Amino acid sequence: MDVQAWTYLIVGLTFALYIGIAIWSKAGSTKEFYVAGAGVPPLANGMATAADWMSAASFISMAGLISFMGYDGSIYLMGWTGGYVLLALLLAPYLRKFGKFTVPDFVGDRYYSNAARTVAVICAVFVSFTYVAGQMRGVGVVFSRFLEVPINIGILIGMGIVFFYAVLGGMKGITYTQVAQYCVLIFAYMVPAIFISMMIVGTPVPQQGFGSMLTDGGGYLLDKLNGLHQELGFAAYTDGSKPMIDVFFITFALMVGTAGLPHVIVRFFTVPKVRDARVSAGWALVFIALLYTTAPAVAAFARYNLINTVSNTQYVELPSWFKTWEGTGLIAWVDKNDDGAVQYVNGKAFAGKPVFTEGEGAEGQRLISNELTDNNNELYIDRDIMVLANPEIANLPAWVIALVAAGGLAAALSTAAGLLLVISTSVAHDLIKKQFNPDLNEKSEVLIARIAVACAVLIAGYFGINPPGFVAQVVAFAFGLAASSFFPVIIMGIFYKRMNKEGAIAGMLTGIGFTAAYIIYFKFINPAANTPDNWFLGISPEGIGTVGMLINFVVSFIVSKITPAPPEDIQELVDSLRYPKGAGEASTH
């Protein structure tokens, strides 16, 4: 069987599985629809959280990014895992004790204010839409490369699947589908990683393997990479080139942002008890760590394979994967010195993404019309292809390549579903039920929630097919906003009894205002000035959420000091959050 037949088979089987689970786990009540009846076992919730959290970006893009960034890639590895410590220690148990359905629910009740609830709803919806557009795009890319259907058809198929199980099953359907999706995606990630580790360093454990000796006798892999990097003019693989202060701020913003993302937090509402919330954060991180400790190994192997295969190789002698990906436009080569060989050194081969023209070059390569740079680099490689192309680069069997496609789809679909649910609960529960129509009965609320999911799927699909040019830029936004709004407001709500609504609202507005202004200025108004010299203390827009968070903390503290204390019953509510006893009762409302 060829790759395409395998892909149809494996992707078809996984999709049938997801639909089967959806039918089995149809939701009846609002509690089932929003939080899976708060009856998910902690281990299953850990797996679902892992699938929810690990998106197309984690699965497809991250190892590729690290591969090109070396040590600097640690910002993603630490930033996207360290937040779970904060979640387990500072947020999850208390929010579970609170026992309602959503993050805006908590903000609105704790700060006895519909204004605060509305700010939270807007942030939750914005953050979730930013994310979900990227997921839909990821689905489209996988479909178009492996099944050779147009990207838009791929997105429509993905939308259909998510539509089916999110609308029907709500959180209950999503949770159990995510458990299945985790199994698919981790298997799909580990199998090629183990194969490649065996080939390059001769050990089946990639985590240890990338610190081992090469089987071809070239010494340690990382030493070899550092040597190759030096030869080609890149910074040493294990050193990186970002300033330390920026690495610190970006890592911190990603950690705090992770802990503040509504689709992650809401997963901890689905377990039966407070102690389940703590331990399921632990399980979630175990399942995430499995992929996140493998990713840097995959990155190093891929880097080594790439340089070895292409550097100074004659174009006509390159393996077939090079031409396949050149066909998709994600690789491009310009023969600057007319020697027919690929020179791959530090620097950009040309400005921007490749713009291909008709006809072929002397060696049969696709021609581009971009303006060339004056350095010697001749190669353009899109970072996203490293994970997807890795099995081909390493000559693995066809079924492994098909498996990677199914894994990428599982990662994208699971995250998309979690985000769509946040959007629909925010609208149906926090906006319509809590603010416009408190008398809404259970049955109509579930119906409205289903309609809201359906609309959200359609809007997300639209953005997937017509991606706004700013998707990449707004990812910094999602984390910055989560870090500078939700995180401080929830932490203060639990750990500082005296915090009142004036403080919380002032803190959120200044935190978000500062972060948004900084990002908008450098990403949209004046992108030319987006260089380290112009940054505040050398902090990039990706890391500014950390500063926004600090501003939020300070402002809310000061404002709460000079305004009246919160009412007695709110202080009692905070007290009750701090002790696990009685979480079961609190969840029935």
Next chain:
Amino acid sequence: MEKGKLQEYWQTNLKYLVGLLAIWFVVSYGLGIFLAEPLNAIRFPEWSGGGGFQLGFWFAQQGSIYVFVILIFVYVGLMNRLDKKYDVHED
């Protein structure tokens, strides 16, 4: 339960939090970022099979993640014991 007892429970919880978060900070930001360069002079012993790892780089890309996992389970264990001791555990 009486207020003083609950206060005591909360104070112990806060003590655990400060201790564990200090480790969280030192391992990731201390060893993985601020001290990464000097630590890179140290390598894993050869018998470990990971002799290519420089310590600072390893903490940034592997070690910190393992410590994060351990920290959460340590907290779970500590709190389960504490909940029982102060009789605030569920069921």
